[in-house]
């Protein structure tokens with residue numbers, strides 16, 4: 453008698469979802485190789501004691517996710533090693549039975565055709581490829597700088613080739629900014645809740661972070677003014693558009709007020725605009741308003757490709773010598789080949805097409821977010837990969853995270869984002885772009901809504 457594939461279910465979450473995870477896991481482990489036939493709905497349902505409807509739903513979701521393919525009249529088969537890019541990524545990183553919402557990963561897109569096209573055209577130009585294989589200056593190639601600044605201008609950023617420098621992503625840009633401003637071991641102002649990569653850098657370079665209080669538009673001008681009275685600070689790091697983690701977007705008026713204070717106290721501003729191209733409309737970048745004061749950091753990571761590790765910065769003229777030195781001190785230059793690939797994507801329209809796809813995916817996910825959690829104290833701004841959820845009175849962040857964890861859902865606590873000892877609200881960040889597909893996102897959001905509506909954790913009195 454032929455043995456049929458018999459999955460082990462995790463026992464957590466809806467049955468169809470457990471079966472979907474088991475299929476993904478079996479493919480990942482090679483237990484279900486490409487091309488293998490899955491049992492019929494009826495045979496599998498009988499075998500594991502679930503309804504035929506459960507198997508049908510799991511197979512449907514597996515098909516939607518690109519894991520399997522259904523052939524009319526023949527059955528369902530594991531796809532020939534061609535899982536969708538999102539699936540492929542999650543098959544490598546996901547833990548069966550869990551849904552992660554804790555990391556701001558962009559939705560994985562299929563970049564293979566764009567990559568192939570760009571590399572083929574580069575490979576057909578021997579002079580170009582030979583040039584890309586040499587050392588270049590820290591500033592990079594003039595035509596590449598012109599290409600990036602033209603593209604940024606199309607996206608509303610007042611870039612000029614002379615002020616543009618390349619780097620290996622915004623995190624690397626942040627390191628360069630700290631180095632070129634000579635901030636190692638020095639105090640640095642920032643938002644009270646901030647990007648955890650700043651905390652990592654602060655620990656490494658002994659930066660003393662001072663987090664400032666915020667409202668829904670970001671840091672409060674009065675608080676900045678008070679902090680400046682100390683005369684201790686030379687710079688401030690800000691994420692004015694789609695702030696990480698709170699999603700705050702500074703209005704133009706707030707931007708002008710903050711920049712006026714910075715000018716009065718001669719503070720350099722490091723503007724992290726890593727999410728800035730995701731919304732279709734946004735207030736002007738700080739660098740547009742004060743190019744002589746702002747070091748602007750942008751990146752290909754969120755809208756185009758994180759793996760390419762290409763970022764860019766706009767630097768005031770006064771800091772150009774220090775910027776060249778910081779680049780030479782860290783990597784001598786930024787890989788001209790990677791920059792060229794990015795330039796081809798910009799000129800050929802792929803960079804915009806990928807950005808557009810990312811925006812679309814995020815908009816679809818945001819709609820589900822509002823549907824499930826819109827009735828709670830949720831903050832979300834168009835284009836964002838993440839949302840900020842202030843918890844109802846019965847929940848503290850730690851117990852809510854533990855309750856979600858028990859349901860197999862990973863969230864990021866406000867604690868993770870605190871600058872220094874800044875006191876944190878009872879809130880969590882949800883990254884809607886992290887789950888592999890809509891079905892996982894829906895399931896996680898439904899569970900979170902149920903937890904939020906519940907009476908809270910069970911407490912034991914001693």
Ligand SMILES: Cc1ncc(COP(=O)(O)O)c(C=O)c1O
Pocket residue numbers: 556620621622623624647649691696724726750751752753758763
């Ligand atoms: C505010 C902020 N800055 C920088 C980064 C890192 O960007 P990159 O991948 O370009 O280094 C992130 C990534 O999540 C971020 O949220």
